Amino acid sequence: MKKVMLSQPMAGRTDEEIITTRENAIKVLEKKGYEIVNTLFTDEWYGQEKMEERGVVQVPLCFLAKSLENMSLCHAAYFCKGWKNARGCRIEHEAAKAYGLEIIYEK
Numbered sequence: 001m002k003k004v005m006l007s008q009p010m011a012g013r014t015d016e017e018i019i020t021t022r023e024n025a026i027k028v029l030e031k032k033g034y035e036i037v038n039t040l041f042t043d044e045w046y047g048q049e050k051m052e053e054r055g056v057v058q059v060p061l062c063f064l065a066k067s068l069e070n071m072s073l074c075h076a077a078y079f080c081k082g083w084k085n086a087r088g089c090r091i092e093h094e095a096a097k098a099y100g101l102e103i104i105y106e107k
Contacts, residue, residue: 004034004076009086076102
């Protein structure tokens with residue numbers, strides 16, 4: 001089974017908007033036979049307190065690094081609408097292109 005990661009803009013969006021976008025993307029991708037690799041890091045390790053304990057200064061960069069790590073497990077990357085306006089998504093897109101992942105865009 002092919003694995004795919006989701007790349008979605010989050011800045012300026014509510015938790016509900018983020019979750020709805022993810023759920024819709026997951027439905028589409030699962031229908032196409034993809035297994036979803038998590039790129040939404042919500043466990044305690046990524047909470048503000050733990051980040052501070054670990055000395056993380058650039059929190060968005062920490063999330064991007066983990067996302068790129070998880071991209072290494074994938075055959076494809078799915079880019080949600082608005083990705084071109086999000087710095088992290090643009091970086092993920094360049095990495096996906098550079099490493100030959102199949103690129104899928106939300107319609």
